[in-house]
Amino acid sequence: MAVEPGGIVTSRGAGFVTSRIKAPPRQLSPAARRAAMSKAIRARLLMRKNIKNASRNGLEAYVVPNFLTLQDCEDLIRLIDAGREPSGLLAAHADPDFRTSESCNLHPLDEPVKRVEARLAELMGIPPAFGETIQGQRYAVGQQFKPHHDYFHTDQPYWAEQERNGGQRTWTAMAFLNTPEKGGHTKFPDAKLEIVPAVRGLLVWNNVDDKGEPNPQSLHQGLPVEAGTKYVITKWFRERPWAVGSGPVEY
Numbered sequence: 729m730a731v732e733p734g735g736i737v738t739s740r741g742a743g744f745v746t747s748r749i750k751a752p753p754r755q756l757s758p759a760a761r762r763a764a765m766s767k768a769i770r771a772r773l774l775m776r777k778n779i780k781n782a783s784r785n786g787l788e789a790y791v792v793p794n795f796l797t798l799q800d801c802e803d804l805i806r807l808i809d810a811g812r813e814p815s816g817l818l819a820a821h822a823d824p825d826f827r828t829s830e831s832c833n834l835h836p837l838d839e840p841v842k843r844v845e846a847r848l849a850e851l852m853g854i855p856p857a858f859g860e861t862i863q864g865q866r867y868a869v870g871q872q873f874k875p876h877h878d879y880f881h882t883d884q885p886y887w888a889e890q891e892r893n894g895g896q897r898t899w900t901a902m903a904f905l906n907t908p909e910k911g912g913h914t915k916f917p918d919a920k921l922e923i924v925p926a927v928r929g930l931l932v933w934n935n936v937d938d939k940g941e942p943n944p945q946s947l948h949q950g951l952p953v954e955a956g957t958k959y960v961i962t963k964w965f966r967e968r969p970w971a972v973g974s975g976p977v978e979y
């Protein structure tokens with residue numbers, strides 16, 4: 729079967745059809761591979777009904793309303809509340825208020841997590857091995873995550889290890905588990921896009937540009953919650969399979 733780099737391969741599993749985007753050939757440069765994967769993911773997302781293309785000003789982003797069930801949201805909130813501890817950062821930051829939320833890594837074998845992983849895999853088509861462990865996050869009033877990129881900055885000391893363990897982060901999928909009373913918007917200040925959290929909704933964005941290079945326009949932040957609480961889950965995808973043994977990574 730001839731498949732283009734980044735083309736879609738369909739295979740029949742036990743009683744259901746699964747399709748995955750095929751990893752592009754290794755002889756391409758890393759950026760060309762990332763670009764080919766992005767092209768295939770974009771084509772797949774755009775084929776879907778009930779997806780809103782929120783791309784603008786050099787940022788590629790999509791919103792899928794009602795992506796999760798209410799049951800998923802309730803179950804995930806319970807898991808986050810049971811496991812939450814102060815959110816970490818991959819590299820120390822001079823600003824102690826840079827990321828003030830609480831987080832936990834969700835166990836991939838917990839039933840609600842398995843359900844959501846399967847739905848995300850079906851949406852994105854990215855081979856599951858390319859995805860990091862889903863992280864849950866809880867923001868109380870005043871808590872936030874200041875502007876940052878999800879891609880790795882390759883001039884940082886952490887990069888050598890990340891390059892070995894799956895390489896660059898490509899896409900981010902973030903689902904809103906509740907609707908905070910006020911605030912907590914996800915804002916892309918340079919791209920001038922602001923998403924108001926809505927229970928069950930999914931926000932997906934590409935951290936690399938059309939050439940497969942890290943895209944500065946993907947700069948984003950979780951604005952402070954002003955009333956109520958905000959719960960989200962985040963899944964970061966890598967350009968290559970991510971080694972679980974390397975341990976969970978923060979932003």
Ligand SMILES: O=C(O)CCC(=O)C(=O)O
Pocket residue numbers: 865873878912913914915948949950951960962979
């Ligand atoms: O909470 C948000 O709106 C943003 C979270 C975020 O940027 C992240 O988890 O990488």
Ligand SMILES: [Fe+2]
Pocket residue numbers: 876877878948979
């Ligand atoms: Fe982020």
